[in-house]
Amino acid sequence: MSQPEHGQNPSSGGQPGWTNQPQWGNQPQWGGPQGWAAPQGGGQYSQGQPAPGWPSGPPYGQPLYVAPPKPGVIPLRPLQFGEILDGSFQSIRRNAASMFGSALIVQAIGAVFIGIVTVGMFQLSMSLENVSSEAEFTEAMGPFLAIMAGTLGVSVLIGFLGSVLQGVLAVPVARAVLNRRTGFKQMWKLAGRRIWPLLGVAVLLTLGGLLAAAAVIGIAVLLFTAMGPAALLVVLPLGLGSIVFFVWIALKLMLAPAAIVVERTGVYDGLLRSWHLTRNNWWRIFGITLVVAIMVGIIAQIVQIPASLAAAAIGQVMAPHPDPETVASTLVVTTVISTAIGALVGSVTFAFQSSVSALLYMDLRMRRDGLDVELMRLMETGADPDGIPGAPSDLPRNDTWPPHGGHFPPSVPGHRPPA
Numbered sequence: 001m002s003q004p005e006h007g008q009n010p011s012s013g014g015q016p017g018w019t020n021q022p023q024w025g026n027q028p029q030w031g032g033p034q035g036w037a038a039p040q041g042g043g044q045y046s047q048g049q050p051a052p053g054w055p056s057g058p059p060y061g062q063p064l065y066v067a068p069p070k071p072g073v074i075p076l077r078p079l080q081f082g083e084i085l086d087g088s089f090q091s092i093r094r095n096a097a098s099m100f101g102s103a104l105i106v107q108a109i110g111a112v113f114i115g116i117v118t119v120g121m122f123q124l125s126m127s128l129e130n131v132s133s134e135a136e137f138t139e140a141m142g143p144f145l146a147i148m149a150g151t152l153g154v155s156v157l158i159g160f161l162g163s164v165l166q167g168v169l170a171v172p173v174a175r176a177v178l179n180r181r182t183g184f185k186q187m188w189k190l191a192g193r194r195i196w197p198l199l200g201v202a203v204l205l206t207l208g209g210l211l212a213a214a215a216v217i218g219i220a221v222l223l224f225t226a227m228g229p230a231a232l233l234v235v236l237p238l239g240l241g242s243i244v245f246f247v248w249i250a251l252k253l254m255l256a257p258a259a260i261v262v263e264r265t266g267v268y269d270g271l272l273r274s275w276h277l278t279r280n281n282w283w284r285i286f287g288i289t290l291v292v293a294i295m296v297g298i299i300a301q302i303v304q305i306p307a308s309l310a311a312a313a314i315g316q317v318m319a320p321h322p323d324p325e326t327v328a329s330t331l332v333v334t335t336v337i338s339t340a341i342g343a344l345v346g347s348v349t350f351a352f353q354s355s356v357s358a359l360l361y362m363d364l365r366m367r368r369d370g371l372d373v374e375l376m377r378l379m380e381t382g383a384d385p386d387g388i389p390g391a392p393s394d395l396p397r398n399d400t401w402p403p404h405g406g407h408f409p410p411s412v413p414g415h416r417p418p419a
Contacts, residue, residue, distance in 0.1 A: 068372070071379050072179035076372040079363040081288060087176075088355035092348075095172040098187040099355070103347035106165050110158040111339040111346075117154060118335050120147050156206060163202035166354045167191065167257030173358035174262055174389050178379055190261075190388055197260045200267040205253065209246070216242045251285050252278050258361040262390050277364040285360060292356050296349040307341040365390065 068077040073087040073094070092099050168191040172182035182190075191198075216239065223231035253274050260270035278285055365371040371390055378389055 069376065069379065072177045073173075074177055074359065074362070076177075076366070076375050076379075078367045078372075079359065081291075084288065084356060084359045084363065085292075087359050088173075088352055091173045091176045091355045091359075092351050094176055095182050095187075098172050098182050098184045099169055099351045100347055101184055102165060102168060102187070103351040103354070104343065106158075106161045107343040107346040107350065109161070110154060111343040113150075113154040113157070114342075115335045115339045117147060117151050119332060120150070156210065159209075160202050160206045162350065163205055163257060164195075164198045165350070166357060167194070167198045167201075167261045169351065169354040170258035170261050170358040170361065171388055173355050174362065177362060178375060178389050180385065180389075186386075194261045194264060197265070197267050197270065198257060201256050201260060201270055204267060204271075205256075212242070212246060247286075248282070251282060251289065254278070254285070254289075254357060255361045255364070258358050262361070262388055264392060277361070277368060281364060281367075288356065288360065292353060296353060300345050300349055303345050304338075304341070307338055310337065362390065 068075045070076065073090040074083055079087070168187065171187050171190045175182045219238065220231075220235045223234055227234070253271055255274035255277055256270040259265055259273040259277070260267070263270075263273065265273055362371065366375075375389055378384065
């Protein structure tokens with residue numbers, strides 16, 4: 001009996017043998033789909049191209065990363081330190097008239113008072129040189145104390161106006177987030193509706209700071225009176241602790257002006273809102289504020305050095321042989337030049353610091369309240385183009401989900417209609 005060849009099956013029981021048996025590699029798959037076709041191009045898949053039959057997309061089904069939109073000065077997501085700095089510069093550049101102009105007005109008012117106090121101090125020091133008795137000295141101390149009180153009053157006034165202006169400048173910064181430019185008149189029109197709460201919070205913060213400083217100074221005086229020089233061991237830690245406490249409170253309430261203007265809150269609610277927003281973020285806010293303050297101080301000093309040299313050169317030219325009248329006139333000229341340059345530098349630095357504070361407020365709201373989602377909705381719909389992004393909207397919202405007044409229709413399974 002002959003052995004069947006390979007690939008042929010012998011007949012058994014009169015049954016016909018298997019014929020046309022499919023070869024390996026051509027067997028049909030279960031369910032009838034065709035086997036994988038051989039790739040074209042020499043049987044090799046090109047590197048970087050998907051295999052035939054697989055959908056195009058990232059490997060292993062990973063989703064593609066889509067960067068958050070950046071319609072304005074910052075991306076619509078929680079911010080990093082560099083993005084806050086860049087957004088602050090861009091906010092000032094895009095709204096120079098409103099931000100720089102308003103800051104310049106406030107700084108000019110402060111510079112005028114500082115110049116008056118400087119000239120008064122110089123004249124008082126010239127008069128003290130002719131004092132020859134205790135009675136004359138006591139008489140001259142009256143104007144000196146008045147000038148010192150005026151200096152303190154100017155500092156309080158600048159701080160008060162700065163608190164108000166910080167809330168006002170939050171308007172162009174918030175609008176710049178969605179690439180909306182803000183003019184000088186428009187900024188004050190939007191912020192003017194909240195001017196009374198802004199004045200109230202500025203008064204409260206100013207008086208609180210003055211009362212705290214007066215309390216610490218009064219306690220220090222009483223301790224020195226009762227204990228003498230040994231009170232220094234108590235006063236020094238007390239002073240350092242007071243500074244730390246003051247900085248902690250100031251940073252916790254730093255965002256109150258922005259909250260009052262943007263969210264239209266009252267004085268108490270604005271302070272409470274700032275307190276809640278800064279929770280668990282104090283050290284981050286402290287680090288950003290400290291770095292910005294150091295940067296601003298260094299830039300201001302670098303700009304003031306040429307101004308001081310120029311004022312000294314002008315004084316040497318105008319008064320090579322100084323006498324009281326010439327020295328007084330030279331002091332007036334140099335004081336005017338120094339205060340003008342100081343006002344310009346101060347307006348830029350104040351606008352920058354206020355912009356950083358406003359972006360910190362927006363960043364914390366995106367982290368805590370999901371403000372970035374609301375800003376995306378405003379960007380897509382273009383709603384309220386003349387308002388402040390992040391403020392409670394007065395316009396009806398037609399893009400809410402679920403529809404039908406916040407309820408699913410009866411046709412949706414698993415959801416019952418409202419009773």
